[in-house]
Amino acid sequence: MEFKLIRTNRKTVAIQVNPDLSITVRAPRYASKREIDRIVEKNETWIYKHIEIIKKNKADYEALNVEKLTSEEIKTLAEQTLKLIPQRVEYFARQVGVDYGRITIRNQKTRWGSCSSKGNLNFNCLLMLAPAEILDYVVVHELCHRKEMNHSKAFWAEVEKVLPDYRESVKWLKEKGIVR
Structure with missing residues (x-):
């Protein structure tokens, strides 16, 4: 091999x-x-x-024809995501106990979300095509980076405090969440 x-x-x-x-x-x-x-x-x-x-x-x-989405469809997804994500971020930020900076929605090829050291959050507009619990997991994951900017045991403990069954979402993303 x-x-x-x-x-x-x-x-x-x-x-x-x-x-x-x-x-x-x-x-x-x-x-x-x-x-x-x-x-x-x-x-x-x-x-x-x-x-x-x-x-x-x-x-x-x-x-799913994700590769074949038109620019208009991607724009619509981005607009929908921009309406929903800030609400979910605000809701979960209280639970995690963190603040955050700017929220940006993009059509990313390799990531579902990211968190900068300044607390700015980026999310992929294709999250709108995923189940709601996956979207929530990505939001919580990025917010937990406000406490731990790594994937240490302490980071995963923070995620688990908010989403005790987060491993199901991780599994879904590994199995079905291929980003272009």
């Missing part, structure tokens, strides 16, 4: 199946190629399973 190997200062081997179906393996600098190959081989079932999930998700995504 072919894969791109990236050696870093990490302590464990991580395997990633990319949207283009290529495989990236991140490994400690000291790990031997033989050991890395053994770990990849041991995880072949997991790798092939995720390749199939990505293929299916791409097919489902194309069936």
Whole structure:
């Protein structure tokens, strides 16, 4: 099985199946190629399973014709998102206990949302095509970055305080939430 190997200062081997179906393996600098190959081989079932999930998700995504949205449809989605997101941000900001800056809606290709160090929030207009609980999860996720600008255990604890079942949303985004 072919894969791109990236050696870093990490302590464990991580395997990633990319949207283009290529495989990236991140490994400690000291790990031997033989050991890395053994770990990849041991995880072949997991790798092939995720390749199939990505293929299916791409097919489902194309069936939604998201790629074929006209600029007018995207503009309409952005307008709808701009009406809804500020209400959800205001509601959840009280629960998280944070303030925030400007809210911007974009048609992003790789992200559902982001939070700047200044507290400005960006959201993808395609969130309007996702279930409501997914939109709420993305809002809470970005607001929790106002407390923790990382994805540490402390960050996930903040998310869980507001959305105890947030893992379902994470799973949905991994399985069905391919952003173009």
